[in-house]
Amino acid sequence: MIRQVKHIIKVILIFALVMCWGITLGYTNNIEKENNTINFYFENGNIRADTIKNIEENKSDISVVGWTEKSLQSAINVDLNRNANDLKVLAIRGNSSLLFDGALLFQDDKDGCLIDTETSYKLFGSTHSIGKEITYGERKLIVRGIHDGTKSNIIVQLLEDDNEVLDGLTIDGTDMTLNKIEEFKTTFGIQEMAVSGGIYHSFAKVFSMVLPIIALVLILIKVITYFFKAKRRPVLKIIYISMAIITVAILFKITKLNFSIPLDMIPNKWSDFDFWSKMWKENVDKLQYVLYMKKYGIDIYNIENMMMSGLYSILTVILFVINLKVNKVKDIKELIYIVSVSVLCTFIAVLTIWSKFSFDVNITMLWVLYPLYLCGNYFMDVHEKYFKYEENEIIPEIRIKETVTN
Template sequence: MINKIKYIIKVFFMALLIMCWVMSIGYANRIKPKHKTANFYLLDEATHTSKISEFKKGNKDLDIVGWREDDFQEINNSDLNRKVDKVKVLSVKGNLSLILKSANLLKDDFKGCLIDEDTAYKLFGGVTNIIGSKLEYKGEQFVVRGIHNDEDSNLIVNIKNDKDVSLNGMTLNSEKFTSTKLENFKSQNGIKAVIVDGALYYNFAKYISLLFPLIIAVIIIFKILKRAYIVRRKPVQLGIYLILSICTLLLFMKITNFRIKIPLDMIPNKWSDFEFWDKLWKESTQKYEYVLYMKKYGLDIYNIKNLISSIKYSLICVFLFLISRKFIKFKSFKGVISHMIIMLIVIFTIVISISNSMYNFNVNLPMVWFIYPAYIFVEFYLMKKDLLESIKE
């Protein structure tokens, strides 16, 4: 009976560990942009919506959206005599899909709008059957086209062609742009802005969510290299362990899609060009300081909230894993296999289905299914090897 209780506790503990990791990956994936983008945070109000058309005239393939955010606005539902004040309104000019993954508001739809779930409840009493409903903003009627959840703004509308509105920022599809080309685009058009990678928050969240599998990979490689050192006078065994360590590293990079990329702009003509490195360091420092202290818009707030959640669950996962190493051990190969089967069928299936249904996370990734079982197997194998070596001695 006691052994069964202990086993149930182990299963529950592992389920909790995996759930936290899934949550970390899920929150990171929430802020993964659809496109490679660059955000221009404008430093003055001299750039207006008319500039968007001018930019596109000079480059027809340019994919860009200008945006402005207004706080403390009021929205009304005259049919139900309801109003919501102190809302945040995002007005856009251009391709909205560069900002929202679930954008369903066409750029020439000046009568349509998107609202968030909270505002939908306040104005209409729920989120069902509200598509096509009407609301009022600044004396104009707008038709609700959908509920958005990729931004922290309450209402999203298009800016009409006949209005010239001052912008807070612009988002540009940067698939064909290097950082140098972006800077040239800014200077050639007289734009006063700080350019920030549109995937800045996602990249940080992604690397944080990889902390758990990275620790596992380091532990496995360290233990394999330790075994390689023990058998260093046996060339065949030494070669096998070294190959295993390299394979482990390559496998980790493969299943986590971890890539080390150095932008061409970050490579100087000469490695001894210390002025280049000094300039690069200063520019990077200034950019991150700006991001840290700048006014946070709805898109930033949404990303920051998900980033914080991803970091939180990743750290909890690592903490639980470090604890699990002390009491989750297996004495037989049969115990390892049976536990893996239960973990794969029950824990992973339940955890992933819960995360998909409750949080709409897309986390059915190979690393979720493979990393932890691989660690348990290698840990058991090397433990048995060490035990056999000690018995021989």
């Protein structure tokens, strides 16, 4: 009975580990955008909606969308006599695809709008609201889709004669280097900092990589330790070096990590230390600016997902440590058993997360990382006695010489 309870506890711990890490990856993927965007947040009120037209005329190769957010707004469903109050309305000039993925609201669609799920229930009693009409102020709008990439409840296009002050401007930064960004700001009189649209996703991605990095470090520590213990055994040292390279290669393969340095970050002279200090100061200032600036609907949605990713990442690390203590692999049968349980738990976790959260977590990293760690750790632990060189071990050549001498 006690043995069965222990097996159940092991299965629960493995499932909890996979589930928490899957949710971490899910929240991270939830704010991943296909577009590489750059945001400007205006606080001085000197940029108006007609600036968008000026940018489009002079920089036709750059996709751009301006936006302003209004709070405490109301919308009405006249047919059902339903109201939705205390809404946030995001009024944009440009295509919504630059702000978030999913439902689209094109720039020339002045009669359309996007609403969130909660507002759809308030106005229609369900999410079947696409193609139906609502009234916002004096405008009658057709619901084009349900959005989930912002905390703004309704998204509309600014009318042609609207020249409101913009709260922000978003541009496509795919081909924008640091120098081109500065040139863009100078051309159109923008003084605010350029903030990457994927900054929150970058932080969330760091959270989701904590577990792979910890697993990699633990394996590498063992490899390095046994490397130095393998005295006068060059073959073993080659094996250890190969294991370290393979481990790092597998991590990069399953996590799809890519490291690149923008050309603008490389100074003309490597002795130009002022360049590096200036770049460091700019990055610190930008981080402080992001922390303290006013947050809008498109930011709050990303911040909430980032924070949830961080929270579940912490839980994942705690469960990983507990699993290391509880699920100790002593033989090959137990290894096969735990790996099989891990794969089964991953399958159930993926189905659960998809059905409840609609997160995309069905990725290679979730399936193979923990089993790979178990196999690598087992290989190092169980075969340790074959890898270590004992201090009192006598090399065969020395034994032969001693025999001849005697």
